[in-house]
Amino acid sequence: MRVQSVLQELKDVNYSVISEYIIRRISEYITESGKNGGIIGLSGGIDSSVTTVLLSKATQNYFILLMPSSSTPQKDMEDAKKIINMIGANNKYKIINIDPILESFKNEIKTNDKLVLGNIKARIRMILLYAYAQIMNYLVIGTGDKSELLLGYFTKYGDGGVDILPIGDLYKTQVRELGRYLGLPEDIVTKPSSPALWEGQTAEGELGVSYDIIDAVLYLRVEKMMDIESIAKELQIDTEIVHKIDRMIKTSQHKRLPPEIFRLSGRAINSDWRYPREWI
Numbered sequence: 001m002r003v004q005s006v007l008q009e010l011k012d013v014n015y016s017v018i019s020e021y022i023i024r025r026i027s028e029y030i031t032e033s034g035k036n037g038g039i040i041g042l043s044g045g046i047d048s049s050v051t052t053v054l055l056s057k058a059t060q061n062y063f064i065l066l067m068p069s070s071s072t073p074q075k076d077m078e079d080a081k082k083i084i085n086m087i088g089a090n091n092k093y094k095i096i097n098i099d100p101i102l103e104s105f106k107n108e109i110k111t112n113d114k115l116v117l118g119n120i121k122a123r124i125r126m127i128l129l130y131a132y133a134q135i136m137n138y139l140v141i142g143t144g145d146k147s148e149l150l151l152g153y154f155t156k157y158g159d160g161g162v163d164i165l166p167i168g169d170l171y172k173t174q175v176r177e178l179g180r181y182l183g184l185p186e187d188i189v190t191k192p193s194s195p196a197l198w199e200g201q202t203a204e205g206e207l208g209v210s211y212d213i214i215d216a217v218l219y220l221r222v223e224k225m226m227d228i229e230s231i232a233k234e235l236q237i238d239t240e241i242v243h244k245i246d247r248m249i250k251t252s253q254h255k256r257l258p259p260e261i262f263r264l265s266g267r268a269i270n271s272d273w274r275y276p277r278e279w280i
């Protein structure tokens, strides 16, 4: 059970310190940005449930959007409501069914490709969050975790289009533990991760690897900087699985960076450029 012992190492962090830190940083970031609070999309999955609870502890000024579509399981809506009850947010949320919006896109984009339509759903949610953020003078609080960010397992400018990523440095395994620490219902903590972009979609089904293996591989590759062969040996898994995960990290780099600017001058405004200190 090498995978389990690596995961144990990964889980073994101080969730009290981590949650206090994230709560403080959300609060500071909102203040420093000159905004009044944060808006978040709550699906009833572990990532948005944990982030919503942390947001509610960081500020009184938050608002939650539930944006179901025909592929949203009823259980997810019920779980989202459980979180809303748990944090006492009964007057701080709104339900928007995104199916009619999707239909209007379908009139223009004639396809039945579930990935294309699923990514449109994620981008519709992003547009709604930004509209409400601007109306309320709030920031859009992202829910991506480190596993998804490394794999590129998110829609570019969809659920990836956010202002801050409070749990972005925690692996999915750690987010579940943090959820447990925060007192989330156990069925939300252990629920299989799913984008629910189409009926029956699960993250593990689409990725073809379990999150236990994904997190163990990511941890050894990214934190421990181990080579592919050694990881396969250490975890007693097929080398091809490690290669696959490694390829996902590599090919999704573009999703984690601002768009490349082709450099024509010494001062291209790329990701290294900063507002000059001498101007401050």
Ligand SMILES: Nc1ncnc2c1ncn2[C@@H]1O[C@H](COP(=O)(O)OP(=O)(O)OC[C@H]2O[C@@H]([n+]3cccc(C(=O)O)c3)[C@H](O)[C@@H]2O)[C@@H](O)[C@H]1O
Binding pocket: 115, 118, 119, 122, 148, 152, 153, 154, 155, 156, 157, 158, 159, 194, 195, 196, 197, 203, 206, 254
């Ligand atoms: N090298 C490169 N440099 C710059 N841009 C590049 C590029 N390669 C592709 N691109 C662009 O990126 C696009 C592909 O990216 P994207 O549109 O995101 O699409 P894609 O990565 O194909 O799909 C999104 C994936 O994330 C999953 N997802 C989505 C939403 C939520 C969750 C979740 O966990 O909740 C998961 C979803 O199930 C699917 O597997 C291409 O169409 C192209 O425009």
Ligand SMILES: Nc1ncnc2c1ncn2[C@@H]1O[C@H](COP(=O)(O)OP(=O)(O)OP(=O)(O)O)[C@@H](O)[C@H]1O
Binding pocket: 040, 041, 042, 043, 044, 045, 046, 047, 048, 049, 065, 066, 067, 068, 069, 072, 125, 143, 144, 159, 192, 193, 194, 195, 196
């Ligand atoms: N039905 C929905 N209503 C509101 N927001 C949604 C909905 N579906 C997805 N989102 C937003 O998109 C994000 C990405 O979805 P994702 O499935 O990765 O997260 P999750 O459901 O919170 O956790 P998990 O990855 O374990 O399923 C969500 O965290 C949430 O912010």
Ligand SMILES: [Mg+2]
Binding pocket: 043, 045, 046, 193, 194, 195, 196
């Ligand atoms: Mg989900």
